[in-house]
């Protein structure tokens with residue numbers, strides 16, 4: 001399917017991302033980049049598998065109404081994926097923008113927590129929850145992207161790690177934003193109160209919000225004692 005590219009949004013170690021139009025709709029194309037240090041066959045297999053997995057999870061979550069981009073097209077052989085363009089800025093930029101008022105930041109952080117909880121409620125753990133992988137629109141609503149490392153899981157550990165990763169990043173990269181993690185965790189648990197206990201998924205019961213928050217405490221303690 002033709003993608004009319006407009007501009008390059010991102011050039012990272014793993015992926016190159018362009019914005020543009022797909023069937024007249026604002027879209028982005030994510031192109032997997034070969035890793036020079038890996039054997040080409042292995043690289044192809046790994047990249048192929050990751051992109052397939054990312055696409056499958058995006059479809060599953062988007063169908064459930066989650067705040068993630070819709071998948072428009074996929075060509076795993078070429079290593080390209082075309083998806084809906086989310087109009088928003090990465091959370092990392094939002095938190096560094098001195099012109100934004102604290103109420104907006106709070107909304108953005110609570111919305112981020114709610115978005116994470118909704119992903120978790122489907123038994124999906126993100127695996128790379130950095131402030132680059134959360135996009136915030138003008139209303140302060142959060143969208144999660146970059147599910148290349150996400151997996152389906154039912155053990156509470158990986159859910160706790162997801163929260164711990166973003167906790168560490170908020171503490172290290174945005175220490176001046178007060179109570180950032182508290183707002184995020186408030187959003188996380190309010191979303192569960194709003195919707196009630198998580199539904200059983202195909203693989204079993206998903207850890208509840210309070211089980212995950214308890215595990216986060218446990219991970220924090222382990223990290224404090226063992227580095």
Ligand SMILES: Nc1ncnc2c1ncn2[C@@H]1O[C@H](COP(=O)(O)OP(=O)(O)OP(=O)(O)O)[C@@H](O)[C@H]1O
Nearest residue numbers: 010012013014015017028069084085086132145146
């Ligand atoms: N659906 C989207 N809508 C808007 N912007 C997007 C979208 N997907 C990706 N981007 C932009 O492209 C950037 C990189 O995308 P993504 O996080 O999916 O790649 P990545 O796997 O982190 O790449 P690398 O590991 O090479 O850094 C994002 O941080 C975001 O700025």
Ligand SMILES: [Mg+2]
Nearest residue numbers: 132133145146
């Ligand atoms: Mg990313």
